Amino acid sequence: MAWHKKPKTNLTKLRLLRTFIQFIMFLLLNLTFFLIGATWLVLPINMPRSIFSSSEGAFFLLQRMLTMAIIPLIPLAAFFLLGALFGRLFCAWACPFGLFQDLIGYLTSWIRKYEPTQETNLNLRQIGEFIVIATALVSTFIGINVAIGEKAAAQTAFDVFFDQPWAVLSPSTFLFTAIPLLFWWGGIENFIIWEKFVHIDVIFWLRLSVFIIALIIIIYIPRGWCRWFCPVGIIMGHLGTHSLLGVGRNISKCTHCGLCEDVCPMGVRILSHPAEKVRSPQCTNCLDCVAVCPDDAMEIKFL
Numbered sequence: 001m002a003w004h005k006k007p008k009t010n011l012t013k014l015r016l017l018r019t020f021i022q023f024i025m026f027l028l029l030n031l032t033f034f035l036i037g038a039t040w041l042v043l044p045i046n047m048p049r050s051i052f053s054s055s056e057g058a059f060f061l062l063q064r065m066l067t068m069a070i071i072p073l074i075p076l077a078a079f080f081l082l083g084a085l086f087g088r089l090f091c092a093w094a095c096p097f098g099l100f101q102d103l104i105g106y107l108t109s110w111i112r113k114y115e116p117t118q119e120t121n122l123n124l125r126q127i128g129e130f131i132v133i134a135t136a137l138v139s140t141f142i143g144i145n146v147a148i149g150e151k152a153a154a155q156t157a158f159d160v161f162f163d164q165p166w167a168v169l170s171p172s173t174f175l176f177t178a179i180p181l182l183f184w185w186g187g188i189e190n191f192i193i194w195e196k197f198v199h200i201d202v203i204f205w206l207r208l209s210v211f212i213i214a215l216i217i218i219i220y221i222p223r224g225w226c227r228w229f230c231p232v233g234i235i236m237g238h239l240g241t242h243s244l245l246g247v248g249r250n251i252s253k254c255t256h257c258g259l260c261e262d263v264c265p266m267g268v269r270i271l272s273h274p275a276e277k278v279r280s281p282q283c284t285n286c287l288d289c290v291a292v293c294p295d296d297a298m299e300i301k302f303l
Helices: 003-030 057-068 073-086 090-091 097-106 118-147 152-161 170-187 203-219 225-230 231-241 260-262 288-292
Strands: 041-043 056-057 244-250 297-301
Touching: 003 090, 003 097, 003 231, 003 288, 041 073, 056 057, 057 073, 057 231, 073 090, 073 225, 090 231, 097 170, 097 203, 097 225, 097 288, 118 152, 118 225, 118 231, 118 297, 170 203, 203 225, 288 297
Parallel strands: 041 056
Antiparallel strands: 244 297
C-alpha cells in the first residue's frame, strides 16, 4: 500500500507534539539549573540527580537507597505503580535521555538506519537485564556492609562505585551531570585546552567511552540504548506487557499494510501480537503506529 499523505502528516504532527512534551518535561525536571526551586520527583526515567535537577530517576534512587541499607520503597512504588498503569509511556514522552536519542535520530536522519531482527532484539535485551541484576546485587552487597558497620571498608573497595554503581557508567550521567559540571566548574577551556583535558581522571575517560559507544548505537539504530541497555527500560518493559494502557488493532479495519511496523522506533512487530493489545516489552506507547495507520485500525487501549 502506498504511503498516504494524510497518515504521514499525522505522524509528523504527533512526533512534533511528543518532542514538545519531552522538552517541557526536561525543563520541569531541571528547574534547579534555572535557579528555580522545585519539588523533588521520582519517576521511571533515565535521569540522574545532580545539582541542576529537581528530580531523580527511580533506578538511580534505587541504587542509592540499597547502598545506604534502606529498603527502596519509593523507587519500587514508582516502577510498579506507573508501570502497571502506563507501561513504558514515560520512556517515549518524558525521559530526558529518550529526548536526546530522538534528537540524535532527527539530526542523523540522512544516515541509513538498521533494523535488527526480533531475535537480535531479544538477545541483546539480556545485556540490559544483566545490568539490572548486577547493579541490584552489588548495591545490596554494599548496603549489607554498611548495615554491619563496614562502610569504610566498602567505600575503599568500591571507590566511585560506592553510592550508585551503575550511575558511574550510565551515558545519561555523563550527558546530564559530567558535561554540565565541567562547564560549571572549569568553563569551556576544559574542552579546548588539551593540557587540561588529558588530566581528567580515568573514570571520566571510561564514561566518555561508554557515551561514545551509546551515541554510535543511537545513530544507526533508532532508540538503540532504550531497546537493549537501559535498566529503566528493561524494568518498565516487563511491567508494560501487563499495563492498563497500550495500543491494539481493530481487526475489521486492519489491512496488514505494515506501516505501523515500518514507523515503530523500537522495532516492534505489531502485526505478530494479539489484536486486543500489543504485549511487547519494547513498546513505549509512543503512538506512532496509531498516527500513521491509513485505515484507523490502530487504537489506544485501556484495560
